[in-house]
Amino acid sequence: MLFRPGPPPGGPGLVFVACRALSERGGAVSDTTEIDRRWMREALRLAEAALGYDEVPVGCVIVHDGRAVGRAHNQRETLRDPTAHAEMIAITQAAEALDAWRLSGCTLYVTLEPCTMCTGAMILARLDRLVYGASDPKGGAVASVFRLLDEPRLNHRIPVTAGVMAEECGAVLSEFFRAKRAAGMPEASADA
Numbered sequence: 001m002l003f004r005p006g007p008p009p010g011g012p013g014l015v016f017v018a019c020r021a022l023s024e025r026g027g028a029v030s031d032t033t034e035i036d037r038r039w040m041r042e043a044l045r046l047a048e049a050a051l052g053y054d055e056v057p058v059g060c061v062i063v064h065d066g067r068a069v070g071r072a073h074n075q076r077e078t079l080r081d082p083t084a085h086a087e088m089i090a091i092t093q094a095a096e097a098l099d100a101w102r103l104s105g106c107t108l109y110v111t112l113e114p115c116t117m118c119t120g121a122m123i124l125a126r127l128d129r130l131v132y133g134a135s136d137p138k139g140g141a142v143a144s145v146f147r148l149l150d151e152p153r154l155n156h157r158i159p160v161t162a163g164v165m166a167e168e169c170g171a172v173l174s175e176f177f178r179a180k181r182a183a184g185m186p187e188a189s190a191d192a
Helices: 033-053 085-100 116-125 166-182
Strands: 002-004 015-017 020-022 027-032 061-065 067-073 108-113 129-134 160-162
Touching: 020 033, 033 061, 033 067, 033 085, 033 108, 033 116, 033 129, 061 085, 067 085, 085 108, 085 116, 108 116, 129 166
Parallel strands: 108 129, 129 160
Antiparallel strands: 002 015, 002 160, 020 027, 061 067, 061 108
16 A cells, blocks of 8 residues: 555545555556565565574665665674664665665665664655555554654655565564574564
8 A cells, every 4th residue: 555644634644545656746647566566576585685694684675767776685783783774775875876865766665664764764865755565563663653754844755655565574574583582592673
């Protein structure tokens, strides 16, 4: 489903529009389901790659004009950097690839609902669109815990499509945490 930040007629909150997105530019309607699944599959492959590094399996791809300009998975453990979320790394890569800090025309695909840090970075980068898979009931900053993109005082709006391949994205995360608990190891933080 598509979330459009901002108050709907008659009250506050996110506006939900099912699987057909009204383009922010020109108002043309397009079915983005297969394109979204294609890029989410790529993000899911990156999330699965994170497992080999004992990282929380979150993957992210940023697409501009039909090509990936940023790709990453979580690297907090590897880099010993609390900001090394998949989204943050991919945003940096995309800015470098496009030689611009404004990521206009870009869509960010991520397997887990972004946290406050990553959502803030997306707003600052002026991304055009966010697509995520699984919701994050413990740290999601788009719809689950906070609604940063719905904040009227912020200067940029990002349309959001949520739940793309949510089951598959959530299964990778669930299995990671299940294995951590079974091994008796300290459970990794659920925030991406």
